[in-house]
Amino acid sequence: MTTPLQAAKYRPADEISALMPDIGDPVEAADFPQTVLRFRNDRWADAVGLGSLSEDEWIGHFGRFHPLPETLPKPLALRYHGHQFRMYNPQIGDGRGFLFAQLRDGAGRLLDLGTKGSGQTPYSRFGDGRLTLKGGVREILATEMLDALGVNTSRTFSLIETGEALQRNDEPSPTRSAVLVRLSHSHIRIGTFQRAAFFDDKALLEKLTDYALTRLYGEEPGDSPPVQLMARVIEQVADLAASYMVAGFVHGVLNSDNINVTGESFDYGPWRFTPRWDNGFTAAYFDESGLYAFGRQAEAIHWNAAQLAVSLRPLVEAEPLVEQMERFPALFEEALTRRFCWRLGVAGGGDAAALVQTAVRGMVETGTEIDRFFHDWRGGAARAAERYAEESWAPFREVASGFTAANGARDHGYWRDDAPCSMPIGEVETIWSAIDRDDDWRPLHDKVAAIRRMGEAHGDAPAVA
Numbered sequence: 001m002t003t004p005l006q007a008a009k010y011r012p013a014d015e016i017s018a019l020m021p022d023i024g025d026p027v028e029a030a031d032f033p034q035t036v037l038r039f040r041n042d043r044w045a046d047a048v049g050l051g052s053l054s055e056d057e058w059i060g061h062f063g064r065f066h067p068l069p070e071t072l073p074k075p076l077a078l079r080y081h082g083h084q085f086r087m088y089n090p091q092i093g094d095g096r097g098f099l100f101a102q103l104r105d106g107a108g109r110l111l112d113l114g115t116k117g118s119g120q121t122p123y124s125r126f127g128d129g130r131l132t133l134k135g136g137v138r139e140i141l142a143t144e145m146l147d148a149l150g151v152n153t154s155r156t157f158s159l160i161e162t163g164e165a166l167q168r169n170d171e172p173s174p175t176r177s178a179v180l181v182r183l184s185h186s187h188i189r190i191g192t193f194q195r196a197a198f199f200d201d202k203a204l205l206e207k208l209t210d211y212a213l214t215r216l217y218g219e220e221p222g223d224s225p226p227v228q229l230m231a232r233v234i235e236q237v238a239d240l241a242a243s244y245m246v247a248g249f250v251h252g253v254l255n256s257d258n259i260n261v262t263g264e265s266f267d268y269g270p271w272r273f274t275p276r277w278d279n280g281f282t283a284a285y286f287d288e289s290g291l292y293a294f295g296r297q298a299e300a301i302h303w304n305a306a307q308l309a310v311s312l313r314p315l316v317e318a319e320p321l322v323e324q325m326e327r328f329p330a331l332f333e334e335a336l337t338r339r340f341c342w343r344l345g346v347a348g349g350g351d352a353a354a355l356v357q358t359a360v361r362g363m364v365e366t367g368t369e370i371d372r373f374f375h376d377w378r379g380g381a382a383r384a385a386e387r388y389a390e391e392s393w394a395p396f397r398e399v400a401s402g403f404t405a406a407n408g409a410r411d412h413g414y415w416r417d418d419a420p421c422s423m424p425i426g427e428v429e430t431i432w433s434a435i436d437r438d439d440d441w442r443p444l445h446d447k448v449a450a451i452r453r454m455g456e457a458h459g460d461a462p463a464v465a
């Protein structure tokens, strides 16, 4: 007999077993009093072959955590350490989540299904292991928006409300609870390597390096696998840092346990989009020194990459690792110009570095909103001519005249909208209020649809060369 899962042609995998038993601890999910499906990512469900699950089956797997056959027999709370605001913390690990399953997408790439808010684990310390519903809604909005703006991000796969009343310091409490499932190309963090180095576990460091190269990057290990991995990570995290700037995004908590060795962005807590190009703009109220401010994100990510290099030292000399570290500034500049031109929808032989410089100067001097700037210039010369006549914009206008619109860059109807699709904090709060006060989910679903339309208009961002 064919089971619904076989009929759905989902694509199981179990690659993490290569890292057992050191990578995580088998755990049980919490038994929630209620499971109400609030968000289901049908696009990605189709991509991993789970699109035809009924609502009951979906809740069974992603709210009750009945195992998906042929993948992990039991969820694993992953072990990691990390620098949090530059202080080393050996007490962390998955404290409210676990790796639930591994799958492959349509292109055969390995994907993890990880949870947030699925209950306590050996790493919960004093935490309740839960996620607030508002936190889950915010993660949907962040992942959808970043994906549309070309950032290499985890995807929100599922959000199920779980019927508990939570106490939190940063939300009016009691507040509603939820469990989120996230799709991501691995959950191997820089902090995963740091933990292995902390315990001086060379064998684990070697296994992690091999796993990252072969399973996550699809490469054959060469003469020096640690240096080879460092090279890939530097390229990806430089691109990540640039992608945050071009999106106007402030992650808020760029700790080394929140940096994936694939360079994929994840863990959306106190994030915000900065309306204006303001290097000092911070997202987290607890980031008092502005360590993770908008303009300091590249520095923070580079610093975290250095912690990976330090962790790899038991396997290799410092010099070739330092050489890789030193590539970061040039890689970041290249990624910034590549992504800036992509978002502007321009091609041609002009001076791309000058384009970015003059655009940033124009935005800073005039206080023009980032989303507005990109929308106007990509949307057409007429709109641009009308709004950007000021002297502050003269250098940008001059440089921009050396560029032409990229093929099809303005074809989508979105570019004829008067206003860009943005994510100001006020709108996030309004969307949440409708849910909180009236259980009205429409504004959230409408916003997701608007963001996806904006994403279609942009097309795919060009990948790292």
Ligand SMILES: Nc1ncnc2c1ncn2[C@@H]1O[C@H](COP(=O)(O)OP(=O)(O)OP(=O)(O)O)[C@@H](O)[C@H]1O
Binding pocket: 091, 092, 093, 094, 095, 096, 097, 116, 123, 124, 125, 126, 127, 128, 129, 130, 131, 253, 257, 258, 266, 267, 268, 269
């Ligand atoms: N409510 C909670 N209950 C238990 N542990 C928690 C809770 N909130 C955070 N933690 C734990 O604190 C540490 C760091 O938290 P952080 O907010 O970076 O992670 P997270 O958002 O829970 O998970 P991830 O990094 O996978 O997105 C982790 O060990 C995390 O699991």
